[in-house]
Amino acid sequence: MRALLKGFRDKQFGVFTTAQARIEYTRAELRARLHRGEWVPVFHGVYREATVQPGPELRVEAARLSMGLPVLIAAYDTAAELHGFSIIEGNATHVLGVQPSRSKQLVVHRDRLHSVQVASTNGVPTTTAARTAIDLARTLNRMDALATLDAAGGLGLAPDELGEELSRHHRRRGFRQAVDLIALMDGRAESPMESRTRLRCVDAGLPHPRPQLEVLTADGSRRLDLGWPQYRIGLEYDSVAWHCGLHAAARDNTRHNQLTTQGWTIFYATAQDVLHHPATFTEPIKLAISRARPCTR
Template sequence: MRLGLEQVRNKQFGVFTTRQVLSEYTRAELRARIDRGEWVRVFHGVYREATTSPSPELRVEAARLSMGLTLLAAAYNTAAELHGFSVLANQPTDVLGIQASRSPRLVVHRDQVDPEELQLVHGTATTNAVRTAVDVARTLTRMDALATLDAALRMGISSPALIVELEKHTGRRGRRQAAQLIALADGRAESPMESRTRLRCIDAGLPPPEPQVVVPTRNGLRRIDLGWRRWRIGLEYDSAAWHLGETAALRDNPRHNWLSTEGWTIYYATAADVYHHPHHFTTPIRHALDRA
């Protein structure tokens, strides 16, 4: 990349506009680099190098340049990405504004936001963490919303702060859902799928399971993703990345054997179960709780 454009790119989180390119290259050179896949269009008239990751900072800056604005703030899931508690990947870029978007990958929200609800994160304007968490809790599906709230609590946001923020959202779509899920949120959950699995249990009428149950055994402490300590029943989310292969068997089998020795019964849930067939694990657990 030629020096002039490189300097511009470095000031703009890795993006550059057609006009900026044409100050250093011909239009034919621009087209050639796009055709070769070296440069990738982010939004209308704005590009990044193919080797540059489309971070939330980059995408918000690309949206600002594409819309011709002086300032643009991230919101909803893009704001959650910036704050570090988003649980969804490959989502459209969410920003605040009044100008219509020309791209399905850019969503412009016309929300009213007070200046004190905005902050800079990594040099990008965004709704603050508490406002963002409640916005997401109102608008995502219940499973994704709870996973986001759990992650926000794990990042250090407090439940009282969420409750105070929720009062500002009276009359907004999804407020009731947010209120219900804030009451269920638990920062002890260590992954989005654990949060989704826990919600499936609650929705099935099971007693709310405790996240990350630590069980003392004669061979040391053992941890269970979700558990009902009173009945010594546990539920593990069976992630293929963590629980498959010979190494996983060597790790998991002794752990579960020691839990069995202590009187614990362990059940398992896969991603397919959580998303499509929750009764595969909630029904056996209900029967086990009834027997216990």
């Protein structure tokens, strides 16, 4: 890349515009690099090199340049990416503004914003962590919303901060959902699927389970994804990544045996169960709780 364009690129999170490229390159040279795949379009009139990863900083800057704005504020899931608690898999870039987008991969939200709701993350203007979490808690489906709140809590965002932010969203769509889910958020959850599993239990009318429950056995401390210590009942999310491999079966069987020896009953839930058939694990747990004698210690 020629020197002047490299300077633009380095100041713009790895992207550059057609106009900037045309200072040093002819139209034919620009088309040739695009044809060879050396340069890749991000948004209209904005490119990146194929070797540069399109992270949220790059995408927001590309959106700003494409829209011809002096400042552009990242919002919703793109802001969550920047703050480190996004749980949504997708490539769309979410920003605040009024100008409609030409791309399905660029979502422009016409939300009002107070100055206290603006932050800077990695040099990118963004909604604050609290504003971002509330926006997603209001608008995502309940399972993804709780998983987002748990992830934000795991990074230190406190319910009090969320409550203060929530007061600014009264009468907005999803306000009641956000209120209900903030009461359930728990930063101890270690994955989005654990958060979704916990919500399935709560929605089924089960007592609220404790995330990442430590259980002391004769062979040391064992940790359960979710548990009801008063009934000595545990629930494990059966992740393929964790439960596959050469030593997985031996490890899991030993762990299960140690817990059952201590009087624990362990249930398991798969992704299919959690997403589509929660009764396959919530109903057996209900039955086990109805038959259990509560423990006092």
